[in-house]
Amino acid sequence: MKRRIAFLLFCSMTAVMACTLASAQSGEPTNYEPARIRKGLSLAPVPLTYKPADRDLVGLGSYIVNTSGCNDCHTAPSFAEGGDPFQGQPEKINTAVYLAGGQFFGPFVSKNLTPDSTGKPAGLTFGEFKTLLRTGHDPDTGGILQVMPWPAFGKWTDHDMSAVYKYLRAIPPLPNNY
Numbered sequence: 001m002k003r004r005i006a007f008l009l010f011c012s013m014t015a016v017m018a019c020t021l022a023s024a025q026s027g028e029p030t031n032y033e034p035a036r037i038r039k040g041l042s043l044a045p046v047p048l049t050y051k052p053a054d055r056d057l058v059g060l061g062s063y064i065v066n067t068s069g070c071n072d073c074h075t076a077p078s079f080a081e082g083g084d085p086f087q088g089q090p091e092k093i094n095t096a097v098y099l100a101g102g103q104f105f106g107p108f109v110s111k112n113l114t115p116d117s118t119g120k121p122a123g124l125t126f127g128e129f130k131t132l133l134r135t136g137h138d139p140d141t142g143g144i145l146q147v148m149p150w151p152a153f154g155k156w157t158d159h160d161m162s163a164v165y166k167y168l169r170a171i172p173p174l175p176n177n178y
């Protein structure tokens with residue numbers, strides 16, 4: 001009897017885990033998404049401009065961008081004076097050049113991710129943005145990005161990529177920081 005109960009419990013737990021994994025892999029929002037949206041909206045270091053219908057995607061995009069290290073490479077310098085957590089200071093993002101690029105990596109320089117004059121992040125359509133993140137092919141140069149960790153980011157779901165793109169459309173446009 002105890003074995004049967006243990007077996008049924010094991011089967012039930014396995015089924016729940018399989019469904020959770022399938023949901024996460026399908027790109028469908030999970031029950032964690034509302035918390036990530038709220039956190040993302042609170043993490044945005046700059047004022048956001050977006051349509052009310054885009055609020056949730058913008059919030060999720062902010063969560064992904066601001067917890068994935070995008071600022072580390074696409075903001076130069078990343079932290080404002082007196083706000084470098086690596087020096088034991090309370091973190092303060094450098095909003096004056098937030099995601100405007102300009103970080104040098106040898107012969108490479110990080111791109112400006114802020115919206116261009118047409119509102120496209122880095123001047124890319126959503127299709128170009130997805131292709132760049134999935135393949136590393138830079139539409140500007142035709143080459144493959146050598147420093148950007150696109151192999152990792154390319155594994156994001158389409159839903160996540162859409163959220164990041166919407167967030168980047170919602171941040172203030174800035175001139176190149178290089």
